Amino acid sequence: MSSKRKEPESVSPLDEFRTSRRRFLTGSPTFKSSNIVITMSSPDKTSANEDVSSAPTHHSHPSSLEVTPEVTQGFQFSMNDLTQMVMVSMSHPDFLNTFAPLVADVLNPLISKSFLDAIGPLQAKVDLQGQTIASQQDEIKVLQKSNSELEARITGLEQRISSLEESDLDNRLMRQEAALEELEQYGRRNSLRFHNIKMPEDNKDSDEIIVNICNDKLNANINKDDICRSHPVGHPNKHGKVQLKLEN
Numbered sequence: 001m002s003s004k005r006k007e008p009e010s011v012s013p014l015d016e017f018r019t020s021r022r023r024f025l026t027g028s029p030t031f032k033s034s035n036i037v038i039t040m041s042s043p044d045k046t047s048a049n050e051d052v053s054s055a056p057t058h059h060s061h062p063s064s065l066e067v068t069p070e071v072t073q074g075f076q077f078s079m080n081d082l083t084q085m086v087m088v089s090m091s092h093p094d095f096l097n098t099f100a101p102l103v104a105d106v107l108n109p110l111i112s113k114s115f116l117d118a119i120g121p122l123q124a125k126v127d128l129q130g131q132t133i134a135s136q137q138d139e140i141k142v143l144q145k146s147n148s149e150l151e152a153r154i155t156g157l158e159q160r161i162s163s164l165e166e167s168d169l170d171n172r173l174m175r176q177e178a179a180l181e182e183l184e185q186y187g188r189r190n191s192l193r194f195h196n197i198k199m200p201e202d203n204k205d206s207d208e209i210i211v212n213i214c215n216d217k218l219n220a221n222i223n224k225d226d227i228c229r230s231h232p233v234g235h236p237n238k239h240g241k242v243q244l245k246l247e248n
Helices: 013-025 079-090 093-188 206-216
Strands: 030-032 036-041 064-069 191-194 227-233 241-246
Touching (some): 079 093, 206 227, 206 241
Antiparallel strands (some): 036 064, 191 241, 227 241
């Protein structure tokens, strides 16, 4: 049974677009242009011209959009009208609900991989720096221990040096004192000091007084030639001391 196809009535593109937009927004299952058919379909219903095996199986949503070309007789939409129609379709909630999960499923692995690829070298550097810091901390501990041991040795050496210096100084002082004592003893062996000797102020000859005392009091039997020199010590009348040095 055949029938002659009815030619479409002449309708302006703007009216066609407005009618299609109104039908689309009010939930009409199908609206046509001269060369574009946009249908609203449910996932459990398939078009007669659509292969069932090609239906998507990854996601199930309450509704989806189909855009199929159809060559018809008549006029065509202008590019501006088609652009507006696409923008209206993309702003529809069903379009967003259908394609947003698909886009997310595609982009999420890519974003994750890109993030891991970008952060991987940085993480490797951080791990390497952590190992370097741990190694340096171990070296610092070893150096601190060695430094403590060196400080202990230095302290011990300083104490030993101080003790040796004190001992050496004591020994040197004792040797100096002994030498001085020996020198004094050597100097005093020919030297005599007489106490309580009264000497006239006008008599400056102490040798004669000492010779008389030695001969008369001590029975030493000396003369002036045996005396190297003699002299009063202090004031003659106040101290009464005479220092006498004999010849060897």
